[in-house]
Amino acid sequence: MFFHVQNLINEIVPDEPDPAAANALQEGLGGQFGEMRTMMQYLFQAMNFRGPSAKPYRDLIQGIGTEEISHVELIGTTISRLLDGSPEYQGKPTDPVDEPGAKGRTPLSIALDTSNIHHYLVGAQGALPVDSAGNPWSGSYVYNSGNLVLDLLYNLMLESTGRLQKSRMYEMTDNKTARSTIAYLIVRDQAHENAYAKALETLGIDWRKSLPIPKTNAEQFPEVKKLVDLGLQSKQYTFDLAGQSEAGRIFRGPSPSNDGTELDASEQAPVGVPSTIAVERPEEYAPGLDADLLALIQTTAEMEMADIEAMFVPKADAAS
Known part of the structure; x- marks a missing residue:
């Protein structure tokens, strides 16, 4: 059973619309290693989990899967914000919907030179469950072997690849809206790397010489460094209202990233930031x-x- 708090898990910094950045973020949402994949994979692993004696591992996977729901919400909302409006169209809601704005631009002309016209034709300036090439998200991405060690290994690979791709996305854009979300997800991906590495460590596998994967300079990105300095890469939330999670029995002790921090699973959930609803877009006939x-x-x-x-x-x- 899940409850929804009408907060975003992290702040989305306002900036100009940027449909190219929005399309890059689609890979982080609906791609093979995106947030929809992590959300579904971990929740299915938790639902199908067997063996009461291994409950702490189930609770850890379930807690991360629950957090991934909020990551889907965050990155999807970010894509929508990046698509909302046009930097060169200065029309007003009271204007005729086909009236040209600044420099003779019509309201949706920005859609014609972007790489995913479906953001405008199908999504009404909003996120879609697809990757950056427009391929629909597929349930075949989900890996649930039923073997705990295999699943943990696969989950660690998934978080590592996701972090690699988000580091590349960060370098693709200087848009503040995009970077605020990408930076947060880079750090949380590392936290989840630490979680699965620690779980494997309790089963006899030592990852201290390997993590973080990939070894990048992402920690020096200004938005990432701010979060790393707060220790966000070493926190894991339970999202457990009843206080029954045993994930803290695993997510504790020195971080597998060997960065001098201690793992902390004592918090139920982050505070988050207020979530707002975007303005109407008459040119999209939404909501109309x-x-x-x-x-x-x-x-x-x-x-x-x-x-x-x-x-x-x-x-x-x-x-x-």
Whole structure:
């Protein structure tokens, strides 16, 4: 059972629209080593887990899988922000939808010179469950062997490859919106590398000479360094409301990254930042609610609330 807190797990820094950066981030969302893959792989491994004596490993995998849901939300929202609007179109919501803006640009002309026109034709300036080439995400990516050591090895490889690709994405763009999310995911990927490496370490495999994978200079990226200095690469959250997670029995002690930090699984979840809903885009006909339709929705909602109150409020309270 999952609960949703209407916060993003990390701040998305505002900047100009950048559809090219948005398309690069699609690989980190719907690619073979993207956030949709990690989310589904870890949740399926946790759901299919066998052996009560190995519960701490199940709890660790499940906690990371739950965090990956928020990563899908974060990177998907970032893609949507990067696609939202055009740097050279200065139209107003009250303008005719086909009226040219600055430099004679029409509202959606920016879509014609980007590498994924589906962001505009299909997604209404929003993220899609595809990779950077437009290939749909595939459930065949999910690896769940039923063997704990194999699954942990595969998960470590998955996090390492994801971190490698995000380091490349960081170097592809200087857009602040894109880099704020990419940097956060680079650091959290390293935390998850540490988690799976530590789990393997408890099973007799020593990763101290290998991690972090890849050995890059990502720690020197300004946005990444800020998070590493806070020790975010050495934290793992339980996302457990009932306090039943035993992941802390594994995620503890010196970090496998050999960076002098101690692993810490004491926090339930990060605080997060407020999540806001993007403005309407008339040129995309999204959401396209006119005044009459909004009034109808409000009236319907009030009627439904009245029915709920009539059903659940005790008669004694209603009479008083």
